[in-house]
Amino acid sequence: MLRYLIPLGLFLVLVVFLAIGLGRDPREVPSPLINKAAPTFRLPQLKEPSKTFSAEDMRGKVWVLNVWASWCISCRDEHPLLIDYAKSGAVPIYGLNWKDQREDALAWLDELGDPYIASAVDLDGRVAIDYGVYGAPETYLIDQAGVIRYKHIGPVTPDVWKQKFLPLAQQLNREGASR
């Protein structure tokens, strides 16, 4: 009996490991920046290049930073969803326009709508490196103290928005209000 049970047991262990391995997305690299201060930057805004946008301007607010580019195909999928999230007014969404051409980016927003309160222009990708960006879209949730609380890689699907971003933002807002 045992001589059949042992290989069967080993096989089941292997199946479990493989199932876990298959369920994981290898493109999702855990960010070491979670619960660390969001890197500071000051960049010109996309729509008004004379004005700048800085992560520091957002102190005291819970906000979302979405890394996007007009050349990014998944961003196009994500875009209408972002517009919905922005319309709901739950969390202010700001953009980081990553290694894009200004005209392309503006045309993109004209065509598809603009969910961002403002977009910062990261022309050479330096700020993106500070944020550990390796593929757009990437989305960060940053708290009142300027600490990154959550990062999502790839399009923010309605499930992710409802189950991760919204509850965390609400919790942070409550904590901030009671403080």
Added chain:
Amino acid sequence: MKRARLLLLLLFVCLIASATFAQARRERPVPDDPALEKRLQNLSQELRCLVCQNETLAESRADLAEDLRDEIRQQMKAGKSDKEIVAFLTERYGQFILYRPQVTPATYLLWFGPFVLLLVGLVVLFAYIKQRRELIPEQPLSSDERKRAEDMLRSSSGKERA
């Protein structure tokens, strides 16, 4: 025949077109310091490209890899040590960027797991061999068998001598 030649010509035109596009896509400055480039090459071979995860930063043609190489180049020019640059990158991209994971409690299994498995395998193997040896008891030959064996040995050695 004519059609084949036309196809060949078309292929050739496409090749030239793609070559010029490839050139137009990127205009990177020509490296001016060979020693620094060598250092960059050595360091980036230890680093993973996050876009094409099975490529090193040295091999990858991805945009991000080019940016990261530029970043490393600049930091090297600014006089930073390799260690400082690796620390800079792991702070942003995590341990994943290292092709050779560091030995930390989280990676003990990765580093030592294979040796543990080897050890377990050896123990199981020796236990099995021992068990088998006990299963097969040594049976002394009966006098009949001994005689037959001696006959066989004698006849074969006799043949060899002949």
